[in-house]
Amino acid sequence: MKLFRTSTGTCIEHQGQTLLSRLAWDDLFRAVDPAALVLGAWAEASSAPSGWRALSLVSRQEVWAAGVTYYRSRDARMEEAQHAAGGDFYARVYAAERPELFFKSTAHRVVADGGQVRLRADSRWNVPEPELTLAVSSTGRIFGYTIGNDMSSRDIEGENPLYLPQAKVYDGSCALGPCLVVGEPPPGPETAIRLEISRRGASAFTGETTLAQLKRQPAELAAYLFRDQSFPDGVFLMTGTGIVPSADFTLEAGDEIRIEIDGIGRLVNTVAS
Numbered sequence: 001m002k003l004f005r006t007s008t009g010t011c012i013e014h015q016g017q018t019l020l021s022r023l024a025w026d027d028l029f030r031a032v033d034p035a036a037l038v039l040g041a042w043a044e045a046s047s048a049p050s051g052w053r054a055l056s057l058v059s060r061q062e063v064w065a066a067g068v069t070y071y072r073s074r075d076a077r078m079e080e081a082q083h084a085a086g087g088d089f090y091a092r093v094y095a096a097e098r099p100e101l102f103f104k105s106t107a108h109r110v111v112a113d114g115g116q117v118r119l120r121a122d123s124r125w126n127v128p129e130p131e132l133t134l135a136v137s138s139t140g141r142i143f144g145y146t147i148g149n150d151m152s153s154r155d156i157e158g159e160n161p162l163y164l165p166q167a168k169v170y171d172g173s174c175a176l177g178p179c180l181v182v183g184e185p186p187p188g189p190e191t192a193i194r195l196e197i198s199r200r201g202a203s204a205f206t207g208e209t210t211l212a213q214l215k216r217q218p219a220e221l222a223a224y225l226f227r228d229q230s231f232p233d234g235v236f237l238m239t240g241t242g243i244v245p246s247a248d249f250t251l252e253a254g255d256e257i258r259i260e261i262d263g264i265g266r267l268v269n270t271v272a273s
Contacts, residue, residue: 056112061236109174124155146180179264190210193242199254213242
């Protein structure tokens, strides 16, 4: 089932239909069994109004992210940090037991499908990071999946690892969507993630990976996130990226970013001017 948060309620797409339910979005993240709650909401749902529009998937939830979970991401972080002598940090965290986890966004910074992501004005090297994103309940249960774009200022992060929050957390730095998939089997290792960036009508970059390249399991990342932390309204957790453009590529205003994940759909955003 695919869930969409809208201004009139939660729309559920299932069995070729899209219906409007009375399911409160935040209740989903607080439920003991979110999938069962969605099934009950579907049974009582009615026709969705015409012209409904999906909002951001984030209400009261926080958004967190994991880093250096793919080998390609490890290499990219080491490339960024070479001139600051920080490359060893990333090689060590890739092999360490403890993953890299960092706060990414609150609701007002999150961009919905079709919206505009932003570039930092004080950065010269910016890329999107396509990521499988987990929906985790207040009890730490992974119950859903969506697509995330963890926008990143590579030059700022590469200058000094302590600048990570500035490279990652700013207005319009996070996009999630187009829907939240609930009640389906978790994505398998063969699941493909694809990225295409278009510029002035032509393809500027394409890349693809699969979840088989993800070094850390989603359950492991969620378990570490919930160590000594509580999320009363649940949390979204980005699982890292395996697609990183080469060092000579940076996003420009007007670029269109398309991220696809098998079984979820396509997240499309443009870069604001």
